Amino acid sequence: MYGHPFDDDNADPDIWANRIHASDREEVLHQLRSVIAGAGNVWSHEYRFMRADGSAAIVSDQAFIIRDEAGTALRILGSMRDMTEQRELEQKLRESQKLEAVGQLTGGVAHDFNNLLTVILGNAEELSELLREDSQLRQMAEMTATAAARGAELTAHLLAFARRQPLQPMVSDLNRLVQGMEGLFRRTLSEDIDIEFVRCAGLWQTEVDPGQLEVALLNLMVNARDAMPLGGKLTIETANARLDEEYAANHTEVIAGQYVMVSVTDTGNGMDPVTASRAFEPFFTTKAAGKGSGLGLSMVFGFVKQSRGHIKIYSEIGEGTSIKLYFPRSHLAASAIAPAQSEEAVFGGTERILLVEDDDLVREHLANQLTSLGYQVLQAGNGPEAIGILWETTGVDLLLTDIVMPGGMNGRELAERARQFRPDLKVLFTSGYTENAIVHHGRLDPGVELLSKPYRRKELAAKVRRVLDSDS
Template structure:
């Protein structure tokens, strides 16, 4: 640093350029040497700092210039890239959906030049229907909420034509998370969509062709079998007619012709039932069944059917869960499988029937068709016969497919088994190896009830007749069927009224209070079917018994393959003894005392209350838990006249139980029992069909509560 003021002209210039006259120091030339040196030092320090800062600013400015240049270069490349994309419409929207930029692909796909669309709302790309429904706004809201919106749909070009578009919208935010706008990508996928539609049409046409081929095979098989059966029936009826014209009457020939005609008719009825079973349209009447006991009860029947050449072995597991199936149809299925096994062992062999509890997990269920994971009872029927090839196994459950000789089988046995099990919610699995035999496993869903009940098919060896000449109303539109039905009823000793339509049947009900039972077809003309007729009839006569008949399981009384609760059905064709037994059962039941369901878990209390109810003239059904009560109401439905329920049954609250019971029986009267007089669930407090009895109570208290309900 220069120590002399005179030797630093730049500072001299600076100092001398200022007017110092007003300062106490005076002009610089008059300052003391030390002061001048100090001022110079300060000024030089300031100058050095200024020069350093200037250098820093220059370097920083150069860096900024370089970054700006690089950013411009990148933006230029990105702009060229965006402009070069012609297969995608790439553009930006502001937060309100206004288009802010536009690429070449957008112009090619949508038809707008940038000058025509920038500053306009993007909703113009949507159809009028989508705009009216608020689709564009919802798309932006979804993108904001979920971080992305993606969809396919029709979009509109500038010229008004539409195309199928794949659209993706992403929100753009700054470093603080504030929404800046949206990036939108649109792709024209019209050709792909057309290709998919064409493929779908082709698949549908193929499926329709396969369906028609299947229907053709089914129709041909039905026609073949029914023509054979009709030949037997018609031929023997003609023989009967010729025999009746001869003198003297050949009773032996007449009886033989009648027997042959009846066998043909029975085979035709069996064929029809098998067809219904395969199509899952037969009306099942499921009941709680112990499969082990049912199999044990069939042992004698199986031995007589299969003959001495087939050894039968049963391996029945203990502690078998109950299942809810139609016991008659299960017996038919077992018999079908056993007969198939016998035919596969022409030289004799061994038939093994096994039962066990099983669990089908989710992994197994996913690999099968129409299988729900859960607990099942498995019934396995195995033979030591010739087995099946892979080709035969693949078609084994098809209707009318058989490897037997002509006249040796209809090909409906396995298809009937398959249809019945599937209709019951179960699963069928076939295992076979040529030369080593076959195993068919039936998986039947476990009945989740606490009581193991076996309901065996009733064995009736007599034909019950009318005891008191009860009056029965027959409603049937087919004149021949009506004549057949009324003829049987009169022969059984019943008084009969008949009607061809539901309206005529209702008129007879109004005018004849002595009618005890109505026997009606489900399908009736005139706008009112049999179920609707029954509902009207019971609104007039709540105590009226109704027996339905039909040749086909219709939705009026069958839902999900099962008879509605409380429905009694006699399927066509029916015999003299079939109708007689059904009527006898229903009318005997009608004369029995009303049935009361008692829900009580305490054993001692259960016994005491059951005796009180019996003394009041009722039959008693006991349930120790909510689950058991639900199961009994599901099975007995309208047969239960009243329920007595502990306010807190095991398994769930009394109000929850009542809600489930009411779903099965909408007007079920209920007596709640509780030690607390104020414990009646609030939601049922105003229900006229619910009464609370406080514990402990007497038979008189119970009678009073029941009388109140019966008067409600």
């Protein structure tokens, strides 16, 4: 039974009790003894029972107590049913429902919340520029901008966990991506932490969003750093990996095949199995109050899953933690990664832009920013109004539109209608939450340009300029 040999001639009366999981044994035996000592004839309980291979099965035990006329228990007849697979399926269903609930909640607030943060962040930046001569007031403006940016990060992390962030994957060489992040990683770690990079020769290509991978690895770096307050060693390793059918059968959502693996390993405090099992839950943290939001690892988890990958955590108390990210192998050639724009460079222009935004505050703020960059700005509060302006106005170079809007026409539908009579019109979408208008299976539709709210002035300027200068 459960891999244990059965010898009817040399049956140990305590063999059943000895194979109950140590953490459950006292409670199970106490309940059974209570029933035997009482007048009941039926006992049932669910607990963990150890298999011969050392793993624990979840069993449902049903027992019937046979008593004599005086009510004294004479014999117990019982049977165990293995509930492990059923309970695992139920757990997966609960996780799926939790994920959907978080996604609906986050999506519901992300659009409006990011609209507000766009105005707050933008105005704080402008105040910071205007108050260059007043250091105290400028510092207050910069603090406001920093707080708004942190609010945006929280929303982004929740969207990432719920697998509802828009990804822009590119066929990439993870060795090159990690090498490009080396300087950032070294600045993140304290001097008493040694960092080692172990790069696999002949590493396969994979399709991944470079920007989100950087954020994910940075989150893992920060967690590793915090787990080594007295210093230690951190290792980043890449490797080719094959997850076979047996592994896939034991891990939900894993498809057997070839993967590219990148891992972050520390020599820190480590985690016990219970803590490790909850590490990817949103808002779960073992850090002191104010030291962490509990969203870092959940963001990494969501990003990997949305990238059709797999994530595995290994940890032992006093030994450290290793978190491995697996991304499916791609047989396509690596994509060219555009060079990063200079942080100080802000380029404008004189083109005519039709701005479509249903939120009055955001529309006014965005129009002011575009005007300050030299552009001619036309404004509309919804899709039908924008179509009317396009019919009556010539020389519109760019349609800059929100995605989620009232009026029976979202941003994607507006762009499609506009291009029916303005086929050369360039389009830039902006939104705090995209829903499914331009994102399918977690990825931006081909050819779509998106500026996610909230954004800084230089990000707006760079994105508008890039779309206007593009050939498509």
